[in-house]
Amino acid sequence: LFQYFFIKNSFSIFNEKYLLIANNFFKVLLILNILSFLNLNFFKKLLTFVSIYFLIYSLTTGFDRLYVDSIISLIIPLLFLIFKKNLSKVDAFLFILLFITIPSLKFSGIIVIFGLSLIFISLSVIEKNFKNSLFILFCLILSYFLNSFHHNKDVLLKKSLYNKPSEEIYQNRNQFYNINNELKVISREYRKDKIDNKYRIEILIVNFKELSKKSIYHTKTFLVFNKIFERLQVDLKFYEFKLNLWIWIILISILTSIVFKRDKNIVITSLLYILFIISYFIILVSWAIMNNLVNPDLTIEQSWQRHLGVLIFGYILYLIIKILNTYNFGYFNYSIILSIIVMITVPNSFRNFLSFNIILKDEYWNKSFKMRNEIRYLAEEIQTKIPKYSKVIVCNIDNFKGYFYPVLRYELIDINTIKNDDYRLKDFINKLDKKRNNNNNLFILISDNQNINIEVSKIFDLNKVYYSKILYNKNSILYKLENN
Numbered sequence: 001l002f003q004y005f006f007i008k009n010s011f012s013i014f015n016e017k018y019l020l021i022a023n024n025f026f027k028v029l030l031i032l033n034i035l036s037f038l039n040l041n042f043f044k045k046l047l048t049f050v051s052i053y054f055l056i057y058s059l060t061t062g063f064d065r066l067y068v069d070s071i072i073s074l075i076i077p078l079l080f081l082i083f084k085k086n087l088s089k090v091d092a093f094l095f096i097l098l099f100i101t102i103p104s105l106k107f108s109g110i111i112v113i114f115g116l117s118l119i120f121i122s123l124s125v126i127e128k129n130f131k132n133s134l135f136i137l138f139c140l141i142l143s144y145f146l147n148s149f150h151h152n153k154d155v156l157l158k159k160s161l162y163n164k165p166s167e168e169i170y171q172n173r174n175q176f177y178n179i180n181n182e183l184k185v186i187s188r189e190y191r192k193d194k195i196d197n198k199y200r201i202e203i204l205i206v207n208f209k210e211l212s213k214k215s216i217y218h219t220k221t222f223l224v225f226n227k228i229f230e231r232l233q234v235d236l237k238f239y240e241f242k243l244n245l246w247i248w249i250i251l252i253s254i255l256t257s258i259v260f261k262r263d264k265n266i267v268i269t270s271l272l273y274i275l276f277i278i279s280y281f282i283i284l285v286s287w288a289i290m291n292n293l294v295n296p297d298l299t300i301e302q303s304w305q306r307h308l309g310v311l312i313f314g315y316i317l318y319l320i321i322k323i324l325n326t327y328n329f330g331y332f333n334y335s336i337i338l339s340i341i342v343m344i345t346v347p348n349s350f351r352n353f354l355s356f357n358i359i360l361k362d363e364y365w366n367k368s369f370k371m372r373n374e375i376r377y378l379a380e381e382i383q384t385k386i387p388k389y390s391k392v393i394v395c396n397i398d399n400f401k402g403y404f405y406p407v408l409r410y411e412l413i414d415i416n417t418i419k420n421d422d423y424r425l426k427d428f429i430n431k432l433d434k435k436r437n438n439n440n441n442l443f444i445l446i447s448d449n450q451n452i453n454i455e456v457s458k459i460f461d462l463n464k465v466y467y468s469k470i471l472y473n474k475n476s477i478l479y480k481l482e483n484n
Contacts, residue, residue, distance in 0.1 A: 023071070024063050027056075030074035034317070037081045038324055047334045048324065052317065054341045057349035058219045059313035060306065064348060066410075068105040069310045072112060075102055076314025077321065083120055083132070092135065100143045108307065111283055113143060115276040122272055123265065199298075200289055206298040207285050215242035217309035218346045227347040231362065243344060245281075248312045249274055255319040262326045270315075277311050292423045372407060378473045379411035382445075385471045385478065388414045390441040391428065392478075395420040395455045420444075420459065429459075442481045443470075452479060 031052055035045050053063070056074075061067035075098045082095045102109035117136050124132040222238035229236050256270040284307060287293075288300035295301055329337075351359060360366045382392070394405055394417055409417045418428045429442065444467065446455050456467060456479075464484050471478035 020064075020066060023066055023068075026071055027063065027074060030071065030078060034074065034078055034081065034321060037321055040324065044324075044329075044331075044334060047331075047338060048320075051320075051334075051338050051341050054338075054345040054349050055317070056313060058341070058345045059217055059309040059316075062346075062349060063352060067306075069306060072102055072105060072109060073310040073313040074317075076112075076116070076311070077318035079116060080315075080318045081321065083123075087132070087135070096139055096142065099139045100146050103143055103147045110147070111280060112311070113140070115280060119269065119272045119276060123269060126265070126268065200286075203289055203294060203298045203300075204282070204285055207281075207300055207304075210299060210304075211245045211281070213242075213244070214305060215244055216248055216312060217305045219243035219248075219309075219344055221344055223344075223346050224342060224350065245277070245308060245312075248316070249277075252312075252315060252319065255316070255323065259319060259322045259326065263322065266319075266322070270319075273311075273315050277308060280311060281308060371403065374474065375404065375407045376411055378476055379408060381471060381473050382412060382415065382478060386415070386443060386480075387441060389416060390443060391416045391418070393418060393420050393425070393429075393442070393444045393459070393481075395444060395446045395450060420455065425459070444479050444481055446477050446479070448472075448475050448477060452477070456481070 031049060034052075035048060038045060038048065040048070056062055056070055060070045060073045062070065079095060079098055082091050082098075085091055087095065099113060102113050117140050120136045121133045124130065124136070220240040220242055222240055226237050226240065252270055252274065256266055259266045281304060284302055284304050285300055288302050293301040351365065360369065386392075392412070392415055394408065405417075405419055416428070418425055422428070444452075444456065446452060452467060453462065456462060456465060460481075466482045466484040467479040468482075469477060470480050
């Protein structure tokens with residue numbers, strides 16, 4: 001709703017700047033609501049706000065990205081704080097609103113609210129508060145129906161737009177109808193026969209080992225200090241210790257023991273939440289197996305660190321709020337807490353307070369800025385060459401390592417894109433748009449050091465597909481594909 005408000009009252013088309021303002025406005029609003037549960041003076045609340053700001057950059061997406069993960073991570077502690085109160089009508093309404101928002105933001109939010117619901121219902125049963133259990137069940141049912149409507153592709157609120165379709169809309173709708181039989185086996189399908197039951201356990205074990213090897217999202221020690229040393233050209237670098245899942249679970253246990261003196265049920269809550277985090281990871285691995293998102297080394301092709309970071313941040317923040325309300329910390333204690341958080345935050349968290357000239361002097365940030373601009377210019381050229389809602393197969397994997405496709409897909413907001421090794425490629429190509437024939441225009445994007453014949457032959461029979469170059473932009477070439 002906030003995003004819709006900002007966009008509709010700014011521009012009638014997609015605008016990144018205003019959408020970012022809307023996202024950050026919502027985040028600040030959530031943080032202010034969380035701070036309202038603290039019985040502290042203004043300056044202590046301000047220090048807490050600053051601590052939350054830096055911590056959110058460590059465990060999830062910060063204020064400089066349009067990911068909704070940080071919004072979900074802020075909703076989680078707010079749900080816990082509201083649930084622990086004697087729910088008034090206003091509290092109940094706010095709880096329902098936040099509850100149904102999570103799955104509306106992203107599909108994985110369904111798992112989040114289901115896990116939280118099990119925790120809330122379990123706590124209600126233990127406390128023999130069956131009224132709260134029924135309330136959570138009501139929220140689940142309401143969320144199910146609202147999100148079934150929200151994610152339903154068949155729902156058209158403005159059917160009048162298509163009441164009088166012209167012949168032009170349908171004249172080329174069968175353009176790739178027979179391509180269904182010409183598609184070759186795409187790169188990921190060869191793994192299907194390998195991912196049987198005996199491999200599933202092995203994949204799960206391999207990925208559980210990754211929990212010890214990799215940090216949760218960006219959580220490492222001394223990243224900011226090492227960046228400062230680098231900028232000052234000081235020959236000094238602190239060891240960047242990775243904060244993996246088990247370290248964060250230990251931290252949750254420590255914070256739980258501190259809260260335990262005033263809240264005896266917090267131990268059960270924390271145990272249930274830790275089980276939820278681990279279960280969530282197992283679900284991510286299982287989903288990757290079912291959708292063939294498994295690498296040759298058996299690791300999964302998912303940003304599980306970011307997913308788990310959302311859950312960890314939400315509960316850590318809830319425990320911190322409980323502790324701050326329990327103990328009367330002085331400003332010295334707040335300074336120590338803030339210093340520890342700054343020690344594990346990322347340099348990007350300070351970028352919002354620096355001038356553009358200073359940012360460009362940093363080699364990494366300058367390179368990232370140029371990369372983003374180059375992809376943006378490519379996207380703008382593509383949009384001038386092909387119709388809206390066309391389909392583009394992206395083979396351009398050499399440029400900017402793993403950043404090229406996510407950024408390009410984001411910039412091509414009104415173009416359908418897919419990677420050439422995506423398991424859904426076959427459905428993507430064969431899907432016909434009954435309302436807009438432009439969806440049946442098919443293109444392929446490669447880098448200038450890739451061979452078009454080789455890339456096309458990986459997907460189609462070269463004797464039955466014709467391609468023509470329509471765009472050359474520095475390192476990228478766009479071709480239109482047609483039946484021969």
